[in-house]
Amino acid sequence: MSAPSLITFSIHGNIAYINYQFSFFTLPVLLLFVPVLYIPATCVIVFRICSTLLIEYKNKNVNIQLFGVITLSHVMCLLFFTTELFYLRLPMAGVFTSWCASVLPNGYLISLVIMTYYFNYATMAFPFLVALLRLNLIIFPSTHAKVNKGILKIAIPLIFTYPFIFTFFLFPGSGFCTKIEFLPFGSIILRVTDTLFGINNTIPLIFTTFFWFSACLITNFVLIFKLIRHRFTVDLSMRSQKSHKAEISLTLTTVSMTFSFLTNGMIAISGIFFPSVAVYLIVIRPFTNDLDTCIVPWVFYLTHPIFQEKPKNRIIVSSVERIHN
Template identity: 50%
Template sequence: MSDASTSPPFIPPPLPGIHGNSTYMNFEFSFLTLPALLLFVPIIYMPVTIIIILRIFVKLLYAVKDKNVNVPLFSAICIAQFMCLLFFVCDYVYLRMMTAGVFTKWCANVNPNGYLIILYVMTYYVNYATMLFPFLVSSMRIVLFVFPQRHSKINAMILRTALPIIFIYPWFSLFFMVTATGYCTQAKGPYPFGSVILGFQGSLFGLRNGMFLLGNNLFWMSATVINNLILLVKLIHLKTSLSIHARSQKSHKAEVSLTFTTFSMIFSYLSNSMVVITNQLGGDLTWYAIMLRPFGNDLETCVVPWVFYLTHPVFRRKSVGVIPVLQRDKINFTPP
């Protein structure tokens, strides 16, 4: 008897996640679930926030034209806000729409493939790039204090050098995704049937994203907090060392505004770290953290531009000064 007649028939390995599962292939999306209802929460605050970001961007365009503000620092804040907005869009599709069940039926009807990993990589690429901006902005603020006469030139050089590094840096934490394929799997914890989340398999060396995410969060959060503490000490020292006559009211408001702005950039670190830490602890806590994480990211996306816009004198109609230029014994503003 030949070997062909005795060998068992080939049985393909089962597909991971929900792929090929007839129950999910017949899934019908409904708006009457908690994840679906949460899709509409950003409508409350995102449209107004986008308008604020656009106003900040318009002010930057006028600043570049008139050369009456600290353009490099202003530019860094604007780019940071654009990246936060881009991360909101990516994360909205990657997490909120996926867990709401919008793509569940489609996912179940396709095989795991490299195209599914594109959304995963895009979301975390923007996430990693966004992590560096709070450190960049706070560092440029320190330069403004330490080199009051040359801060604009130094910050312009820092910004030109930092931007290419920021947009290359995420690949050092995502390189292992080159060989990975993405798949959809059922979310657990508070998520109902049909809520799916993206996973991946076949990564280089079997590496996972969790430890890279936690390491980046802790490092850049620590570096940013240290920078902000230095700025706080500098601000207190400046306030106590200058006389009331030497320190204008608008310059003080500008300093406080920028300090609040850089401090408010820390929120996104906390939400990302919360997910990774609860994942290490195990249990359903991870899924509750995943459900809350987008709103932690939204907090930075909304709070930073609102704080900057509402507190900085450059956005007041009758403002006569803008981002401050520190001098040895007083603070002057570049005239408009």
């Protein structure tokens, strides 16, 4: 993110950028409005999922632990979208250009960077956690509620605190704005300087991306193997069609949650080996992140039978995922 070859120079104090007049009729501004086509609808879907969670929490018809973690991941993705809006989309559209050029590099700018990466790191942990909770439902059919409860007591606080380990070096730094060469005049991007020990975010991003991706991939592989084995060992007469649909829905949801790793890995690796290409990838990064933000809740909402039935007709989600009292 902070490689000198990505962006040429700072715009602070540059009179041309101080006098920049924002215009709605530029390509970056038009791209800024693209999420209007899908983010509002996604927010409605996430709201409906949250509402269903509250209803089912009272009725105890579904696995609240698993349902709750999936719902929390949707909310965190929307928060990530919001922070990235201020970190990438609005600066590239020129919304902050004149103001940024008229001030000195400061901590207010770096706060946008820190918040964006905080939510980025946090959201990366959820695909693994969801897969792990589902795996425990099969491995511990009678005690999974107790096992998963213990895991969540540790995992949830850890998810909200571990990102600070990979962003602490940013806090002493300052944020500053630089232009983007290949976009129209006025398009800028935020960068960081004077970090602790001169550390940049590339290596931590690569490490966390491949760590969570590897953990998620291994867990999903074992999970799918267990599900296939379970399907052939359980009497078909004991399995309802809705139960089967629920299992497929959760599997599709779990797999679709891995899309976020592609963007992070692509940006991080290119920043090291192909720095001249990295800036182009950073520009399209918001749209690739939107895939994760939107696809996962839509897949979950459109495929899980709990959202396709009236409340009075809802049943337990799965023979391997029901709550055991």
